Amino acid sequence: MSADEKPLIAIVGATSKQGRSVAATLLQSQRFRVRALTRKKDSPEALRLEERGAEIVIVPLELGRQKDLVAAFKGADGAFLMTPPIAPPETIEAPLGRQLADAAVEAGVGHIVFSTLENVDKITNGTKYAPHFTDKARVADHIRGLPISHSFVILAFFYTNLLEYYVPRMEGDTLLLPVYLPEDFRAPFVDPLTATGPVVLEIFSNPERYNGKTLPIVGDIISPREMVETFQRVTGLKAAYRNAFTRDGLLHYFPEFAANELLVRELLGMVEYAVDYGYFGKEHDLEWSRRLNPGTLNWEHYLRTTGWRGDKRSFGL
Numbered sequence: 253m254s255a256d257e258k259p260l261i262a263i264v265g266a267t268s269k270q271g272r273s274v275a276a277t278l279l280q281s282q283r284f285r286v287r288a289l290t291r292k293k294d295s296p297e298a299l300r301l302e303e304r305g306a307e308i309v310i311v312p313l314e315l316g317r318q319k320d321l322v323a324a325f326k327g328a329d330g331a332f333l334m335t336p337p338i339a340p341p342e343t344i345e346a347p348l349g350r351q352l353a354d355a356a357v358e359a360g361v362g363h364i365v366f367s368t369l370e371n372v373d374k375i376t377n378g379t380k381y382a383p384h385f386t387d388k389a390r391v392a393d394h395i396r397g398l399p400i401s402h403s404f405v406i407l408a409f410f411y412t413n414l415l416e417y418y419v420p421r422m423e424g425d426t427l428l429l430p431v432y433l434p435e436d437f438r439a440p441f442v443d444p445l446t447a448t449g450p451v452v453l454e455i456f457s458n459p460e461r462y463n464g465k466t467l468p469i470v471g472d473i474i475s476p477r478e479m480v481e482t483f484q485r486v487t488g489l490k491a492a493y494r495n496a497f498t499r500d501g502l503l504h505y506f507p508e509f510a511a512n513e514l515l516v517r518e519l520l521g522m523v524e525y526a527v528d529y530g531y532f533g534k535e536h537d538l539e540w541s542r543r544l545n546p547g548t549l550n551w552e553h554y555l556r557t558t559g560w561r562g563d564k565r566s567f568g569l
C-alpha cells in the first residue's frame with residue numbers, strides 16, 4: 253500500500269495527552285496517515301508530531317471555526333475528536349464538541365471517535381454539578397443523531413492528575429499526596445498518554461464493529477490508600493495520603509482553587525458523583541481495554557515506567 257492509499261485520520265487536540273497517544277499509535281502502526289490539528293505549529297509537541305510524519309494543520313479549538321474545521325477534516329477517513337480542559341464559568345464545551353462533530357459530517361469524514369464522559373446531570377437527577385462530564389455526554393447525544401458512523405471512548409481518571417494538578421509536597425521526611433478521592437474508595441484510573449492510542453487504533457481498524465459503541469479505557473481500579481502503598485514500595489520514599497476530596501481538604505492543600513468557586517463546586521461534584529454512583533455507568537465492561545491491550549499500565553507499572561517520584565510534571569504544554 254502506498255502512503256497515499258493509507259486511510260487518513262484527523263486528530264483534534266493532537267498535542268494533548270490523549271491526542272498525542274492516538275497520533276503516536278496510528279503512526280507507529282504504519283497503517284494510517286495522521287493530520288494533527290493544533291493552535292501552534294511550532295510548539296515542541298507539534299514539531300515532534302511532524303517529525304514522526306504527521307501533517308500539521310492550525311485550527312484553534314474555539315467557537316466560530318466550523319469552516320476551518322471542515323477544511324481541516326476534508327479527505328479524512330476518520331477523526332478523533334476531543335474537547336480541551338474547560339473550567340466553569342466558561343460554558344463552551346458542549347457547543348464546541350457539537351461544532352467538531354458537525355464539521356466532520358460536513359467534510360464527509362467516514363468515522364468519528366469522540367472522547368466523552370457520563371451524563372452526571374441525568375444520572376444524579378441534577379444533584380451533582382460536573383459540567384465537564386455532562387457537556388461531553390450532551391455532545392455524544394448530538395453525535396448519535398448525526399448521519400455519521402461514530403464511536404465513543406470514556407477514559408478513567410488520569411494518573412497524570414497527581415503529577416499535573418494535585419501535586420504532592422514534602423513535609424519533613426514524608427511526601428504528602430493530597431488526593432481528590434476518599435482514602436479507601438477504589439476508582440478507575442488510566443494513563444492517557446499510553447492507553448488512548450491502542451483503543452482508537454482498534455476502532456479505526458474496525459469501524460463497523462464499533463459503530464455506535466462506547467468503549468471505556470481503564471488501566472487500574474485502585475484506592476488512594478493502595479496508590480500510596482504502591483508508590484512507597486516502588487520509589488522507596490516515605491509517603492502519606494492526605495484528604496483533598498472535601499471542600500476543607502481541597503482548599504487546604506490547593507488554596508489557589510478558592511479563586512474560582514464554580515470550579516471548586518465542580519471538583520467536589522465530580523468526586524461526590526464518582527463515589528455515590530460510580531465513575532462509569534454499570535453497563536460498561538471495565539476489563540475490555542485491558543483485554544484488548546494487556547500492556548495497559550496499571551498504577552505500579554505506570555510508576556515504574558515513568559519513574560515518577562512525586563515531582564510536578566507538565567506534559568509539554
Ligand SMILES: NC(=O)c1ccc[n+]([C@@H]2O[C@H](COP(=O)([O-])OP(=O)(O)OC[C@H]3O[C@@H](n4cnc5c(N)ncnc54)[C@H](OP(=O)(O)O)[C@@H]3O)[C@@H](O)[C@H]2O)c1
Nearest residue numbers: 265267268269270290291313335336337384407408409410
Ligand atoms: N483529567 C482526567 O482525569 C480526565 C479524565 C477523563 C477525561 N478528561 C478530559 O480530557 C480532556 C483533556 O484531555 P488531555 O488532558 O489529554 O488534554 P491536555 O493534555 O490538557 O491538552 C489539551 C490540548 O488541547 C489544545 N487546546 C486547544 N484549545 C485549548 C484551550 N483553550 N485550552 C487548553 N488546551 C487547548 C492544546 O493543544 P494546542 O496548544 O496544540 O492547540 C492542548 O494540547 C478534558 O476535556 C477533560 O475533561 C480528563
